[in-house]
Amino acid sequence: xxxxxxxxxxxxxxxxxxxxxxxxxxxxxxxxxxxxxxxxxxxxxxxxxxxxxxxxxxxxxxxxxxxxxxxxxxxxxxxxxxxxxxxxxxxxxxxxxxxxxxxxxxxxxxxxxxxxxxxxxxxxxxxxxxxxxxxxxxxxxxxxxxxxxxxxxxx
Amino acid sequence: xxxxxxxxxxxxxxxxxxxxxxxxxxxxxxxxxxxxxxxxxxxxxxxxxxxxxxxxxxxxxxxxxxxxxxxxxxxxxxxxxxxxxxxxxxxxxxxxxxxxxxxxxxxxxxxxxxxxxxxxxxxxxxxxxxxxxxxxxxxxxxxxxxxxxxxxxxxxxxxxxxxxxxxxxxxxxxxxxxxxxxxxxxxxxxxxxxxxxxxxxxxxxxxxxxxxxxxxxxxxxxxxxxxxxxxxxxxxxxxxxxxxxxxxxxxxxxxxxxxxxxxxxxxxxxxxxxxxxxxxxxxxxxxxxxxxxxxxxxxxxxxxxxxxxxxxxxxxxxxxxxxxxxxxxxxxxxxxxxxxxxxxxxxxxxxxxxxxxxxxxxxxxxxxxxxxxxxxxxxxxxxxxxxxxxxxxxxxxxxxxxxxxxxxxxxxxxxxxxxxxxxxxxxxxxxxxxxxxxxxxxxxxxxxxxxxxxxxxxxxxxxxxxxxxxxxxxxxxxxxxxxxxxxxxxxxxxxxxxxxxxxxxxxxxxxxxxxxxxxxxxxxxxxxxxxxxxxxxxxxxxxxxxxxxxxxxxxxxxxxxxxxxxxxxxxxxxxxxxxxxxxxxxxxxxxxxxxxxxxxxxxxxxxxxxxxxxxxxxxxxxxxxxxxxxxxxxxxxxxxxxxxxxxxxxxxxxxxxxxxxxxxxxxxxxxxxxxxxxxxxxxxxxxxxxxxxxxxxxx
Ligand code: FES
Ligand code: FES
Numbered sequence: 001x002x003x004x005x006x007x008x009x010x011x012x013x014x015x016x017x018x019x020x021x022x023x024x025x026x027x028x029x030x031x032x033x034x035x036x037x038x039x040x041x042x043x044x045x046x047x048x049x050x051x052x053x054x055x056x057x058x059x060x061x062x063x064x065x066x067x068x069x070x071x072x073x074x075x076x077x078x079x080x081x082x083x084x085x086x087x088x089x090x091x092x093x094x095x096x097x098x099x100x101x102x103x104x105x106x107x108x109x110x111x112x113x114x115x116x117x118x119x120x121x122x123x124x125x126x127x128x129x130x131x132x133x134x135x136x137x138x139x140x141x142x143x144x145x146x147x148x149x150x151x152x153x154x155x
Numbered sequence: 156x157x158x159x160x161x162x163x164x165x166x167x168x169x170x171x172x173x174x175x176x177x178x179x180x181x182x183x184x185x186x187x188x189x190x191x192x193x194x195x196x197x198x199x200x201x202x203x204x205x206x207x208x209x210x211x212x213x214x215x216x217x218x219x220x221x222x223x224x225x226x227x228x229x230x231x232x233x234x235x236x237x238x239x240x241x242x243x244x245x246x247x248x249x250x251x252x253x254x255x256x257x258x259x260x261x262x263x264x265x266x267x268x269x270x271x272x273x274x275x276x277x278x279x280x281x282x283x284x285x286x287x288x289x290x291x292x293x294x295x296x297x298x299x300x301x302x303x304x305x306x307x308x309x310x311x312x313x314x315x316x317x318x319x320x321x322x323x324x325x326x327x328x329x330x331x332x333x334x335x336x337x338x339x340x341x342x343x344x345x346x347x348x349x350x351x352x353x354x355x356x357x358x359x360x361x362x363x364x365x366x367x368x369x370x371x372x373x374x375x376x377x378x379x380x381x382x383x384x385x386x387x388x389x390x391x392x393x394x395x396x397x398x399x400x401x402x403x404x405x406x407x408x409x410x411x412x413x414x415x416x417x418x419x420x421x422x423x424x425x426x427x428x429x430x431x432x433x434x435x436x437x438x439x440x441x442x443x444x445x446x447x448x449x450x451x452x453x454x455x456x457x458x459x460x461x462x463x464x465x466x467x468x469x470x471x472x473x474x475x476x477x478x479x480x481x482x483x484x485x486x487x488x489x490x491x492x493x494x495x496x497x498x499x500x501x502x503x504x505x506x507x508x509x510x511x512x513x514x515x516x517x518x519x520x521x522x523x524x525x526x527x528x529x530x531x532x533x534x535x536x537x538x539x540x541x542x543x544x545x546x547x548x549x550x551x552x553x554x555x556x557x558x559x560x561x562x563x564x565x566x567x568x569x570x571x572x573x574x575x576x577x578x579x580x581x582x583x584x585x586x587x588x589x590x591x592x593x594x595x596x597x598x599x600x601x602x603x604x605x606x607x608x609x610x611x612x613x614x615x616x617x618x619x620x621x622x623x624x625x626x627x628x629x630x631x632x633x634x635x636x637x638x639x640x641x642x643x644x645x646x647x648x649x650x651x652x653x654x655x656x657x658x659x660x661x662x663x664x665x666x667x668x669x670x671x672x673x674x675x676x677x678x679x680x681x682x683x684x685x686x687x688x689x690x691x692x693x694x695x696x697x698x699x700x701x702x703x704x705x706x707x708x709x710x711x712x713x714x715x716x717x718x719x720x721x722x723x724x725x726x727x728x729x730x731x732x733x734x735x736x737x738x739x740x741x742x743x744x745x746x747x748x749x750x751x752x753x754x755x756x757x758x759x760x761x762x763x764x765x766x767x768x769x770x771x772x773x774x775x776x777x778x779x780x781x782x783x784x785x786x787x788x789x790x791x792x793x794x795x796x797x798x799x800x801x802x803x804x805x806x807x808x809x810x811x812x813x814x815x816x817x818x819x820x821x822x823x824x825x826x827x828x829x830x831x832x833x834x835x836x837x838x839x840x841x842x843x844x845x846x847x848x849x850x851x852x853x854x
Binding site for chain 1: 220221222223346348349351352353355356357358359360361362364365367373398416417418421488489490491492537538539540541542568570571761765768769770771772773776794795796800801802803804806808809
């Protein structure tokens with residue numbers, strides 16, 4: 001155990017934990033930020049995706065010690081600001097079915113749009129293929145991302 | 156409108172007692188005429204309460220596992236009740252006896268709510284109108300209900316439903332209220348925003364996996380690494396040394412690790428050293444089983460259907476076509492792994508669980524807790540997928556036993572590896588198909604010998620003692636094609652691997668065999684596969700209609716740079732025909748799938764499209780990749796690295812059209828699954844030989 005400081009959604013939290021603990025479980029169990037989901041625990045599904053200094057990471061494979069010093073953003077933080085274009089697009093395209101994969105999908109999409117203002121369909125597909133959706137919402141995720149990108153360019 | 160997910164549970168449940176002035180209605184759903192998939196008896200019952208504020212509370216006995224049913228079902232009530240959509244508060248019903256038997260499968264949620272819920276709504280509307288008319292001393296025919304109010308046309312007087320409930324509740328419920336005709340619908344047929352979407356998009360939905368209670372322990376389980384293993388001994392010293400691990404104990408033959416949080420529980424689990432003794436099934440091998448069932452189909456099975464004289468017709472045929480199709484065991488792998496939470500309040504047990512089978516879960520909780528059902532409050536949670544896996548209640552036992560022992564709330568979570576290992580697998584199957592053509596090239600005989608383990612038989616061997624199982628035969632026995640000499644016979648091999656229902660169940664297996672074989676026959680006859688199907692479907696106009704429509708939609712017969720394949724199937728009350736467009740030689744690339752769907756009236760068109768897209772994705776994933784391999788009794792693929800599934804880069808474009816033949820309402824969760832694999836394999840055959848007869852394609 002050791003005392004660690006984490007900066008999550010603009011707030012600084014101190015916790016006393018084994019520094020090897022995956023960030024996912026700290027977010028979920030210690031900070032009650034349950035948008036990030038457990039889907040596989042081995043970096044294969046993307047359900048646990050959060051941003052660290054703007055980069056999408058698999059929080060199930062990221063130890064808290066690696067997260068110290070970084071700005072961590074979860075879905076709760078991303079959508080804390082009203083009217084995020086990704087939120088509008090996700091609702092507008094009615095993307096969610098069971099919804100369980102969606103927080104990870106949205107965070108991964110947020111990273112993509114932070115990098116590429118005008119992504120092509122193949123950019124979207126390449127960027128999003130690390131995130132599994134067993135309900136098959138893929139066509140709508142694709143549409144929602146293109147829609148959000150367009151809206152962001154015109155803002 | 157608000158879904159119960161955002162309401163405080165306490166407020167909502169208060170309504171169940173319906174204190175104060177309120178109009179309380181129950182509705183009982185009739186057993187459907189058609190055979191229930193796999194003998195699941197089903198007679199749900201739900202409650203509707205309109206209170207003095209005009210709020211309409213609806214307890215829905217069907218579980219939302221992602222299919223959008225909370226929205227669609229509520230629309231049925233709102234339509235006939237003439238309710239203000241925003242006044243409807245819907246909630247998944249707890250598994251109380253008064254709601255009857257609850258389970259969600261067989262694509263039944265919306266279609267079985269269709270009639271009773273509209274009737275309940277219409278009945279309530281008539282009572283409210285009658286109450287208003289009596290107040291005003293006018294004839295009810297002069298009044299009209301709209302958006303939660305009753306209006307008296309000539310005088311312009313208006314009363315809200317809330318003001319009328321007290322009087323209305325004293326009236327008799329009308330026996331046969333008048334239902335709207337389709338052209339009068341104002342809500343049904345519209346893609347109203349799904350009520351569960353905002354919370355899901357905001358990450359605010361609390362799934363079972365996310366639950367937290369005061370003083371709660373999080374537990375996980377370690378079981379035998381092979382089927383049928385018996386626990387001999389275990390060493391938990393390393394596990395107990397992990398900070399946060401509170402306890403380790405044997406539990407019904409498995410080992411439970413209890414901890415302050417999820418990570419400690421998972422690490423604790425990994426640190427346990429256990430010895431297991433092999434037992435029944437410990438040598439199970441899915442490859443050996445595949446060969447076994449394949450060989451079984453060389454001999455005749457129990458006859459399920461025999462029209463004409465198929466063996467003689469095959470003997471006398473000028474030409475015969477033969478093919479063997481094989482499908483593997485499949486894992487369900489919903490995104491949210493199995494979990495359940497149990498706790499006590501004042502001598503009553505609470506179980507919170509993402510499930511498709513609340514009643515069965517409650518029975519399991521009764522046994523595990525040794526409590527009468529009246530002392531058990533079982534609350535279904537929104538589930539991160541189900542696909543049939545959550546029809547089983549097995550994940551409820553451990554949390555109930557643990558909370559009973561420890562007198563603390565306990566959430567049991569399954570790591571992905573356990574979720575794979577403890578699945579009830581989609582049964583593997585083998586299909587030996589034979590067809591005979593006469594000297595004029597006419598199809599005169601069809602014989603399908605099918606071998607697959609029985610899900611019903613696993614639960615109750617007596618149920619299949621006569622060698623037949625309606626479930627396994629679904630889609631085989633009721634072949635829609637008109638062929639004079641038709642034989643379907645069945646082998647039900649015993650199987651040590653637990654098998655279970657997976658989205659569309661055996662229809663998926665049988666449709667693959669039927670529809671690939673139909674293309675092989677067309678090739679032998681040198682006939683166009685669409686034309687041949689249209690001819691043979693003369694007596695199945697509904698399915699025929701979808702074939703016609705999809706051919707039109709896809710421009711069948713026109714030049715295309717992509718290879719095309721078609722298939723069709725009718726199940727769960729709905730006909731679906733598909734055309735797949737495929738290219739590639741090493742592996743198929745599926746560009747686009749057209750689907751024509753006839754499910755009768757469409758309640759929520761966008762949910763329908765979601766289900767078709769999702770069904771195709773789920774089925775294509777299985778067709779391309781999925782194969783649950785078991786060797787030496789061990790489930791070999793226990794996570795998504797070994798068990799690849801469809802990802803976005805391989806998702807085809809999906810074009811959906813509905814066909815309205817005026818038929819009664821059908822299901823939509825499952826029907827898009829069965830035709831998918833055959834359409835893709837038929838297209839790939841057109842693109843490149845040889846033909847795929849064994850799934851997955853990328854074996
Ligand atoms: S849970 Fe982290 S990638 Fe699956
Ligand atoms: S919406 Fe269910 S897994 Fe993606």
